Amino acid sequence: MSRTRTRTLPLAVLHRIVEGATRAPSVHNTQPWRWRATDRTLDLLADPRRRLAATDPAGRNMVISCGAALHHAQVVATALGWPPVVTRHPDPDRPDLLARLVLAPGVPAPGGSELLDTVEQRCTDRRRFTSWPVPDERVQRLAAVAGEWGTTAVALTDTSQRFRAERLILEAADRQARRPAAVAEQRDWLDRSAVDGVPTGALTGSEVAAGAHRTRFEDVPDTDLEGQDVQLADGLVVLCGRDDDRASWLRAGEGLSAMWLAATAGGLSVVPLSQVVEDETTRASFRTQVLAGLGHPLLLTRVGWQAIGRSDLVRTPRRPLAEVLELP
Ligand SMILES: Cc1cc2nc3c(=O)[nH]c(=O)nc-3n(C[C@H](O)[C@H](O)[C@H](O)COP(=O)(O)O)c2cc1C
Incomplete structure (x- = not known):
């Protein structure tokens, strides 16, 4: 050598x-x-x-x-x-x-x-996407990018499949809202510290429509975030695995990142909607009703266009290098 x-x-x-x-x-x-x-x-x-x-x-x-x-x-x-x-x-x-x-x-x-x-x-921009539809081919291309990293990514373009997915997303949010431990955990990670957690500022949009239903973070006071529900124009991609194990999860994370960077470079926004997989009941239903047993759902994402010229979001902080990197 x-x-x-x-x-x-x-x-x-x-x-x-x-x-x-x-x-x-x-x-x-x-x-x-x-x-x-x-x-x-x-x-x-x-x-x-x-x-x-x-x-x-x-x-x-x-x-x-x-x-x-x-x-x-x-x-x-x-x-x-x-x-x-x-x-x-x-x-x-x-x-x-x-x-x-x-x-x-x-x-x-x-x-x-x-x-x-x-x-x-x-970044995760949870503000309502514009109503410009994301063409199916764009969503499928993003799914293909994720697939190059050894995960299975499925673009949900079929209307009845999307309808079932949307119903389960809302059901999962409702079920979690009724679990005090889940609600407390989310609260714990909001405005947690200067180096981790989600600042409420990152949930705030500048152009909002009142009254929209939201899934995660919907009960957070003093935010004007809106639009986490799935709209007709949004693309939906679900990352899944043949197994529901660490090897599949790691690959799904690599695929998520690859897809998200490709989306960002192409002007598209990605928002994960993980509650539907976190909840055991909706996860099982998602597997049979949406994926028809094709694989285990690991993470669902929503894809759409953000309006041009929107103000920047507050960025989420990160832990310093010294906390995450050990040198020999
Ligand atoms: C596995 C995973 C699950 C996530 N689930 C959600 C979710 O259900 N709802 C949401 O609004 N954001 C979700 N996010 C986005 C994170 O909140 C976000 O990545 C984090 O706050 C860091 O902010 P950034 O993406 O802007 O850098 C998820 C991210 C990952 C990787």
Whole structure:
């Protein structure tokens, strides 16, 4: 092996990769990940202390969030000229060790700086989408992008399939609203701290229509967020797995991130709607009634166009590098 290929990963590059990875979306902005570095490897670990006990007992959303961070890390490392070789679940005896990246110097990817910009721009914009329909082909293309990462992504374009999905989304929201532990958990992660959780400002839209039904966050006072219910023009993509296990969840997270970055680059907005999967009853119904047994639903997302020229949203914060990265 040549000298260059064994070159140690510079600390500045390591920092940029992990910083980029922390820009990933995570359920309630819990950022349930840890990174452990050696000279040329970077391990991704789930942080079960950040799992949501009431709504995510199995850790599905936790691992999907980590999968999104894993994809972000791969995008950033490749853009910076350190394309990683990834081993998922390298040690079956350590289930929290989700992936190991081996980083070797290469050439920066073409379009790398645009990709880095897209990582910075991506965010969850829950304001009502415009009524411009998202063409089925666009939704299908996004599903195909997610599928390239080893997950199954299904674009729900059939009217009766969408109708059943919408009914279950509302049912899940109602069921969770009646569970005090789930309601308290969501409250705990709102305006939680300067480094994690969802600031109510991030739920605030500048152009709103009063009275719209909302699903998650609908009971949050002093926000004018609206429009979380699914509209006719919205695209719906559901990420699913052959199994409902950590390997499928991690892949779903990578697919979610790939799809979301592609959507952001193409001017589309993505909003996850995870309650329908979090609730056991609606998850089972979704599997049979919407997916017809095709797979286990892991995360549902809504896709649409945001109005041009809207003001920027308050961005969600992130934990500092020192809290998430362990150096040798
Ligand atoms: C697995 C997962 C589930 C999520 N579920 C929801 C949801 O049900 N409703 C919602 O409005 N946002 C949901 N989100 C979006 C997060 O709240 C968001 O990613 C986080 O607050 C960080 O903000 P950002 O995406 O703007 O960076 C989810 C994200 C992930 C990764």
